[in-house]
Amino acid sequence: MQITLTTFNADSFSSLNGHEEILLAKEGIYYTILCDQKKVGVVGYLPAAFPNNSGFVQIVLSPEYRGRGIVKIAEELLAQKHHLHTLFATIKKENIASIRAHKKIGFTLIDQKQIKELRTSGFLKKNEIRLEKCFIMNLPYLQKLNDHGPLVIWIVDGTFIRGTIDEEFTNFGQHYRFPFIPENELWIEEEKDKSEIPYFIEHLLVEHRLMKKGTPYDQAIDKADRAERNLRRQSGYLEKMTRHGTQLPDQSQVHESLWKKLENGVSVWIVDGKKVRDLFDIDFTEGGHDHVYEFVPEKEVWIDNDVPQEERMFVLLHELHERNRMGDGWPYSKAHAESSKLEYQYRHQVDEVHDALEKEGWA
Template identity: 50%
Template sequence: MNHIPQHNVNQRLTKKKPYVKKYGVFSGFTAWIVDGAYIRENIDEEFTNFGQHYEFRFIPKREFWIDKEYAPGEEKYFIDHLLVEYRLMEQGIPYRIAHKRAVRIGRKERMKSRRAKTLAGLNKKNVIAKIHKRLLKMYSKGAAIWIVNSELVRDTYDMDFTEGGHDKVYSFIPKGEVWIDDDIGPRERAFVLLHELHERYLMSKGWTYDSAHRSASAIEYQCRKHPALLKKCLAAEVKKNALLITVHATRF
């Protein structure tokens, strides 16, 4: 799920929420482990694995926030990314350019890892088999819903992969699959799946990614604010994705 920088969020924060613990100080920046679920439910649903002030204005200057649901061992990559991105944006470089430069540097560092070198020698089928962790059978009616090893996805395919994705957005995801980040805790998983299924259905109907993403973010936000709606909305999206297979079959 890609995110769009938020520039007009004014939110008073305390060291109690969303802060969880201080991770360390790096080149004059304080890195905090934070409660990402709390942030997405109460401040900005677009917050993902990590962020800094010039991307998310509610984060104080010279602080880096890392979601507590991250995969252990990735912190160094997140911090390297944030250091580059922050310093470029502080100089007035637009987010998209700063982000791309940070991704390139992060990708280079990730490729130095032993795991990345091992995966590079495998064919795609074997890589996908390692990425797949668990099939969510109860939701896999029209698309196969997989919990995936998100660190492997970021090491191998896309450093920006976070929360979830599907075959209509990511070319490396096999046809008919939706991937859910294993960093996402059970409490948030259904909200992310709702977003991905809604977005996938609309894109299957010809919507652009940007339009489908905005619509998916809106329904996700509504359900986060009114959790009682989630079960019904998610069931509807599962059903709509199942109908895509039926429609395709009748055409042929």
């Protein structure tokens, strides 16, 4: 399930079942919510005079899409897009279901003193309550690196992004590949090995420039890969490890530690992701296995050491499921798509991930 925000469409809003639940305001900023490219709702906000970077959220979803976690993701995207620190929700007291739903996704009741002041000044009716949610700690931004012309380069929390926005985000990204990233920003995931950051920046600059001009992603990433590969070669590491190109790299050089050997003979290794990208494939991210990468030895699954500990079980589930399905004769595209859905599902059902892994042979 991929959630994105796109330009507000008045016709689709009018045809939305339940659209009468919100009253569009002239000063409001609104977006159509897409779930896997299907229009499923509308989210927006009314800018608040105080505090700065805050607003009153308005959201409506088609009934059949409620209860799937879409509200939380849509509001996170809205906050990111407009750098909002706080969203407020004004709800009628008798609407218990809405109050519970908002509290479930992180909204809390403002203190009684504020409520009293709002009612006294006429900003809150007697039959209404006000909830708030602070996003400043939830935004993915960790550190601003620098500016590159009009582009701002940020170090971001990849775990947060994969858990709430898009599980396909890995290592880095830009707006024309991931629409939830602002147009003038380049995002790089916080890495264990900081020495790769210049390579990722080089890649992003080329990819962003080409896709902004309309170049298809497949062509843009090919040229960006070449630029990144050339920069990596300048470090001299590849020449050193291949004795100036006279021998092939040894796969065991990237092994960091054996995580586990399964009963079916498959070995799961934690590998040095930077070495894999330097020596074999710059597109290697998170993990891989012998059915996809020709450089991975037979009956091996590799997990990038840059993947945070708390995410490794989800990546492992993806790789094992994908490998098992390809072993059954599935093409990569189909196996990968199903594995991505499975990974997303268990990122939101953490208590069941071990049972899912057992089904893939992780006993």
